[in-house]
Amino acid sequence: MSLAAGRPYLAIPGPSVMPDAVLQAMHQPAPNIYEGDIVTMVQGMVPDLKKVARTDGKVAIYIANGHGAWEASLTNIAGPGDKVLVCVTGRFGHGWADMAEGLGITADKIDFGTKTGIDATRLEEALKADTSHEYKAVLFSHVDTATSLLNDPRPLRAAMDAAGHPALLMADCIASMGCEEFQMDAWGVDIAVTGSQKGLMVPPGLSFVFVGPRAEQVRKAMPRVSRYWDWTPRIDPDFFYQFFGGTAPTHHLFGLRASLTLLHDEGMEQVWKRHVTLAEAIWAACEAWSSDNGALRLNVADRALRSHAVTALGLGERNGSALRQWVANNAGVTLGIGLGMETKEDPRGEGFFRIGHMGHLNAHMVLGMLGTLEAGMQAIGVHHGPGALGAAAKVIAAA
């Protein structure tokens, strides 16, 4: 019997659950886009956006998804014949590199696999080997949504400094911004990109490129940048429409305004801590299920390397898919598919799944999702260790 007839809960790693205030704010008539409230609103949003990334730099807003932000950020600092170095820790690292290749940029990749994150030593070695400083930038995923690996930018910056390499440090924060602590300026990141639909809790369709002063300098040296991607007028517009390279994305802006207000009313530090605690509750449950020869495996063994916004898991055989289907059909929860986890034995990655725990998220949502996972594993006959739900509740109780 299905027990799904209540509020659906989308626990995929983006788009995330949207606050009612965001959807409400988007439910309004079209505004004038030449003058009036929307102009004031956008001018007020820019500093609020920068507070999310902790930067005194600039921000360019794009009507685009995260792939668009990838392309935008690259277009402004490199072109055909240029080279970048990409630290890959999952499918999305490959994706950004591919985007560079599409622009005629050579993207050299260091592949760190899917389980252990970036080894800064190897990065330092690669940069030292680039004696002619051909790499214009080092690209990495702050969180790779596929593997749920969290890469700390600080050792990367240290490696670059140690190598004395002038490349820009570019962070893909699509799955992390607004969830994980991120200090763009303090941590020495030159460019950070993100999208609207995860920690920012707005529908997909907007993306953002944060631009530090060194990146601005590199842009200025570029011979030509396409009008749509050129961040120059966007980060310092003379006219309102230049914020968006044309017509403003009115309704996403309404939603984003609501979202930024929620985030800053809560406080970014508190938002980050909330994600830490809720992630620890999830890990406590997952580690309990893994115990006693349970079938579940957390993709990332080291807690220090785990994202606080997404968790990739393996359940063996086709049980990832089976569990996803059971909780969707019987409990009203939608989990994320495994991405980039295909193996010979499991060519469609059906043994894997992901939990999104980003954005508008609180204790009962996490505990309810975990409860349905336990019920689901039991229902489909997957062996799992005991005490998981109590362990998660204990983390919540202690918060």
Place this chain on the structure above:
Amino acid sequence: MSLAAGRPYLAIPGPSVMPDAVLQAMHQPAPNIYEGDIVTMVQGMVPDLKKVARTDGKVAIYIANGHGAWEASLTNIAGPGDKVLVCVTGRFGHGWADMAEGLGITADKIDFGTKTGIDATRLEEALKADTSHEYKAVLFSHVDTATSLLNDPRPLRAAMDAAGHPALLMADCIASMGCEEFQMDAWGVDIAVTGSQKGLMVPPGLSFVFVGPRAEQVRKAMPRVSRYWDWTPRIDPDFFYQFFGGTAPTHHLFGLRASLTLLHDEGMEQVWKRHVTLAEAIWAACEAWSSDNGALRLNVADRALRSHAVTALGLGERNGSALRQWVANNAGVTLGIGLGMETKEDPRGEGFFRIGHMGHLNAHMVLGMLGTLEAGMQAIGVHHGPGALGAAAKVIAAA
């Protein structure tokens, strides 16, 4: 640290969580109320409403809350000088009796306390003692929202038949309709009243009186009934406005249409079973917490007497209030206050609380709410037995 910044979850015994489809349906411009779509829509809703109550009788729709439906139902069948007999199993039984008194009707009460439900033998005795058949009706709560007692109408009907008493059997189904199995015709109920904001999943503001043929006869014998409460034109209108004794409650009707579609698409039997299973999951957890000298007490010990839509609980001292506050502030869950549970030691009923589990409800919502209860009891230092969350998940898994 608060972990409440996500979707709020209102787990009080009404108003219940509303489906998005209901709120969506209510978000539309005012319609013409003289002709067109709304007329067709209402005519189509009447049979759907009657299917919820399982009756071939009539239904009167009132713009009113449940108290209004109480008054409406009484006004049509009794007046000053008449008598009714009220079987009281909690605060709401007293409330209906009080409503009768306000109409000049003498309301004799049999008080069955707050824990064991109606004893049909005592009802039968009382009716046998009424040899002149002064009681025009026997009133009872199918579920009393305060105590969470479920009263089966069938033994009451049997007692009335055994006593050979012609009184009408009137059921307060405000907290039960659309959640608990209810078979108005098959079970011999003459009048059933309910409201929009619980099992029907629509905001408060509409209520319903279902009218069986014997009740219609009694109405016809009444010398005068106030125009607003008179169900005669409402159950068989010549003009559209008569459905509502004046202007139609347009937006509640839009919401109700959406809600009835959801209910009947799922199927009433399935809706009832879903509530049974989810209640059993809640009971499994509560019984586990009660074990091992846990502080928690289910108000109703006998599972057969428990509502499947609301559960009243005691936690001792002021811990009911403390728990409510903890889960609201830290986990985003709002529980119901204890009602009518005041004692000398606890004059404000702060040791009690209630879980609403009615309407638009699925497995992850229930499991998440239970998880926060466990976290909350731990956080406020209330002793509770082990294994509650696993026990609840087991019920879900077996469904």
Place this chain on the structure above:
Amino acid sequence: MSLAAGRPYLAIPGPSVMPDAVLQAMHQPAPNIYEGDIVTMVQGMVPDLKKVARTDGKVAIYIANGHGAWEASLTNIAGPGDKVLVCVTGRFGHGWADMAEGLGITADKIDFGTKTGIDATRLEEALKADTSHEYKAVLFSHVDTATSLLNDPRPLRAAMDAAGHPALLMADCIASMGCEEFQMDAWGVDIAVTGSQKGLMVPPGLSFVFVGPRAEQVRKAMPRVSRYWDWTPRIDPDFFYQFFGGTAPTHHLFGLRASLTLLHDEGMEQVWKRHVTLAEAIWAACEAWSSDNGALRLNVADRALRSHAVTALGLGERNGSALRQWVANNAGVTLGIGLGMETKEDPRGEGFFRIGHMGHLNAHMVLGMLGTLEAGMQAIGVHHGPGALGAAAKVIAAA
């Protein structure tokens, strides 16, 4: 060819067009009804409601439509065997009288027809003839929605004073409150009733009884008043639920809060003046159409007796219906049907129609509606005088 595929415009005399802010405010989850924001919100609304009626008296809020408010107001001041005097100037005057009869109250009527309003001299005579002061109240419609007659309360109060009659003066302000100037205290009105769906711009389902000090005294002398209609706990509640005699109408309250904010932000005097000017624009057009032997007839010839919120019109033969259909099908405008205007020659009142111009209304809406009327009269071949639209625009220009 239909030109209706744009925003529909409902120009009937209630429900009126709702502001987006009202619908937005109603699109939110169910709130806790025992404590928290809704309690604060309602306490803050009571003074704002009283400012609309310009009274320092009390207000009772009912979950009911206008017919419910009629019944509520009467129930508190009269009962079986009592008498009231009703000044009838249209269908709704008859309706209120009928509501009184349903309560066992004798309702004597003075019928002033449908075109000239109340003659205060006749009222004074009737009251003088009531030497034993049997009439407990004088009832009248501030605006009768059917005839669009506006009855000034001041001469009625003067007549009552001149007659030295102690009856209460009770005003039906359902079609006028929030549109027409109304000064309950200054004008000597003891009880005023209204609904949510016209000048208050909220869906039907709430109604209001404003209670002056003399009315409170009369209530206190009543032997018994039904619990649902009793205004005593509603106007001075000890507990929050008593405001509403049970469960609060949460979503209507959200909408009403938004509406009251809009009204008071604009300012009641400005709201009234806006209705005056827009009505004058409508009259200017209608008078122009009537000129040159045009078929159109304003039901009320004297501008001083015309409502500023609704205008009843005759077009002869079945042309009222034909025009309504044309503008609905071809231009997206819904006009009100003629009510209570049936004649021998026109037994279904198809020669008549009404324009609602109440509430959330501005210049372009009125001018657009008038433009479609001109187009419609031309299309269905009804002769009409020239210059109507220019005359209306001139009124707007001069505002």
Place this chain on the structure above:
Amino acid sequence: MSLAAGRPYLAIPGPSVMPDAVLQAMHQPAPNIYEGDIVTMVQGMVPDLKKVARTDGKVAIYIANGHGAWEASLTNIAGPGDKVLVCVTGRFGHGWADMAEGLGITADKIDFGTKTGIDATRLEEALKADTSHEYKAVLFSHVDTATSLLNDPRPLRAAMDAAGHPALLMADCIASMGCEEFQMDAWGVDIAVTGSQKGLMVPPGLSFVFVGPRAEQVRKAMPRVSRYWDWTPRIDPDFFYQFFGGTAPTHHLFGLRASLTLLHDEGMEQVWKRHVTLAEAIWAACEAWSSDNGALRLNVADRALRSHAVTALGLGERNGSALRQWVANNAGVTLGIGLGMETKEDPRGEGFFRIGHMGHLNAHMVLGMLGTLEAGMQAIGVHHGPGALGAAAKVIAAA
């Protein structure tokens, strides 16, 4: 006194007024983007989109505004060193040319001024002069939103054929698609671009490139196209995310689905005819105001060259701005600013304004807007000829 306190009406040339059904559709939780309903929905939308453009070709959907679609369309068919020929009839023609230059494409322009549209003879001459067929495409605006000129594609295609030139014919249909008749295949257009926020009645944020078979061939010969703009996977995706080059723009898609349903339920021919008739009503009024030495001037004198979706007007001195302000402040109507109309005497174009009449538009909206223009001209003291509103109503009546 302001008469603006009712429904605001945004009569600018985009974004256009959105149907309630579109905003409703967008008010829903985030969906799964990997499987389920959204996949089916998008697959069903593609043919409906192509029916709007009347093409059997392909369509690429971009998360971008119109400027993004300009860049996308160019990127797929030309690159650095290539040349295109742009027929300019207003500011937006210059804009598209500028976008080409940003991509390293040489954009030769023929400027046809702002009042008379494209002279196909001059185009033919220019193409004949390009004997080495360097121009890869001829770009033009179907409607230039700034000047409100309508350029018929058929003579352009004929000129290209007469010149025997193989260039692609590329139409900017941003301001026209869904409003003006457009037959991409029958009229020989190879690429058409549009946005979501005008005739498609969805918020800004989506744009569309329709791709004919000759354009597909040109794309295939391109050495490299950036991943985001490459239409290849978008027009023929293997995986769902490829439709959008990454994460799907879920909420815009919900809105677009609703909008396409409205358009096709009405029928594209009927939609086009409705725009023709409503435009003719506007012209009738404007021509009347211009008569008798009225100050108003339609920018385009020849009816055959006027857009049916936007009308550019001059009022002299600063009266364009003054009128815009008056109708916004006093009547609730927002008009469009003049764009690209600056002169020495009027360096900020304050003598000009534009009426948007595109998309979700019906007779009462147009007539109401015209009525406020008349009131406004009178209020600010601009001389205008008589009979304008009656003339517009006559067009509506005759439809």
